Amino acid sequence: MSPLNEPRWLDPDEAAAWRGFVVASNLLNRRLERQLKEDSGLSHQQYEILVHLSAAPDGSLRMTELADKLVTSKSGLTYQVTQLERAGLVARRSCPSDVRGVIAELTEQGREALRQAAPGHVALVRELLIDVLTREQLTVLAEGLGAVSARLRLEDA
Amino acid sequence: MSPLNEPRWLDPDEAAAWRGFVVASNLLNRRLERQLKEDSGLSHQQYEILVHLSAAPDGSLRMTELADKLVTSKSGLTYQVTQLERAGLVARRSCPSDVRGVIAELTEQGREALRQAAPGHVALVRELLIDVLTREQLTVLAEGLGAVSARLRLEDA
């Protein structure tokens, strides 16, 4: 009976938030995966690699940096970059300042693939997430999840 | 230049919400996965199977029903239920009202495994998500993501 031994379970609001998060996350990923694959032949992960590279100053990032942004394992990234390299969308360069370093660079073909895939993807994100929320819900969600992400980033370090 | 041909890209707030969602989702899954595996030898998916079965009236659900709740593929569920069955945490029964049907049922050992795993899991969810948010952020998040989930559920039908 003591609250010191019994864990604090989630009250209805908390449970709804957690469950909503898990369910929405799974459903969204599933839907976006399907759309991207059918529309562009890319997986969501591959698409995100292209996005992050495209957003980088010179269209290139070091592997570790990219893995951090994607929130994936190093080995997982190695695999996906190899796939994208075979498809000609990404190229590997060696890092000038670090012999160990490998730089993934977006090719022109990669940029084109992203240009082709982005509109449909963004439209679906908008339709399934953004436009479902009010502007206020959206900002609260951005702030809240930003805090959660920050909290989680700290734990790793 | 025409807004009819150009897709509506995400403004800063929208992008922050979407990125926050993706990043928080990945970081959380990653962290919870690690904790559950180390603490109980269960994957997050396996844990969720036990949770949903435990929440069902008689600790049992049909495969399809369970797959819907978990937001996973049927084949994925078949695999995981087989794993849990080997571990003795879940048993398969045949459905009385439908010869094709298979009912996954929580064993006593499964209930015990859940009792053992739940506190640590809930504590971490609380630490990483719930307690990071204000009560208001939490309710807004629950409502918003509930709407998103509902929107996505409709699409399948």
Place this chain on the structure above:
DNA sequence: ACACCTTCGTTCGAATTTGAACAACAGGAG
């Protein structure tokens, strides 16, 4: 220069996930 600890990216094997194909059955229209 030396030892020491960390970081980098890859490789490896094992585990997991997926969609398509499948056989068996359910449920209704005629």
Place this chain on the structure above:
DNA sequence: CTCCTGTTGTTCAAATTCGAACGAAGGTGT
């Protein structure tokens, strides 16, 4: 009853993911 369409759960091959182990190199203190 008899088609006909939809559902159910599984199997299968292929793709993906992960963590641990690894060789190689960076960086620091002495």
